[in-house]
Amino acid sequence: MRLLSRLPFVRRRPGEVSRDESKARTLAHFRQFVSTRQGVEAYLEPPTRNDPVTVVLIAETGEWTRRRVPDARTGRALAKELGVPVYDVMVTGYPPRMRRWNSRNKHR
Numbered sequence: 001m002r003l004l005s006r007l008p009f010v011r012r013r014p015g016e017v018s019r020d021e022s023k024a025r026t027l028a029h030f031r032q033f034v035s036t037r038q039g040v041e042a043y044l045e046p047p048t049r050n051d052p053v054t055v056v057l058i059a060e061t062g063e064w065t066r067r068r069v070p071d072a073r074t075g076r077a078l079a080k081e082l083g084v085p086v087y088d089v090m091v092t093g094y095p096p097r098m099r100r101w102n103s104r105n106k107h108r
Contacts, residue, residue, distance in 0.1 A: 026067045027078070033057050033065050034082050042079035042086040043094065044072050055079070056089070062101025
C-alpha cells in the first residue's frame with residue numbers, strides 16, 4: 001500500500017500531505033520561528049519507537065518548537081540552511097533556559 005501511495009494516480013486520504021509538502025511546511029515553520037526570535041539554536045533528538053529524528057529549535061528566551069525530520073543528516077542540513085548552530089541533545093542535553101521556560105508556561 002505504501003508503494004502505491006507514492007504513485008501520482010493514487011489519491012491520498014483527506015488531510016494527508018505529500019513528503020514535499022511536509023518538508024515545505026516544516027521549513028516555513030522553522031523560518032518563521034528563527035526570524036521572530038533571537039539566539040535560536042537547533043537540537044537533534046534521536047529517534048524513538050514512535051517518532052523519527054526530531055529537531056527542536058530553542059530561542060534565547062527558552063521558547064521552543066519541535067518538528068520531525070527524516071534523519072540526523074537532514075536535521076543538520078536544515079539547521080545550516082536556517083543559519084543556526086546545531087547540537088546533539090544526547091551529547092549536550094537541553095539548555096536550562098528551556099526548562100525554565102517550560103516551568104513558567106506549563107499552565108497555558
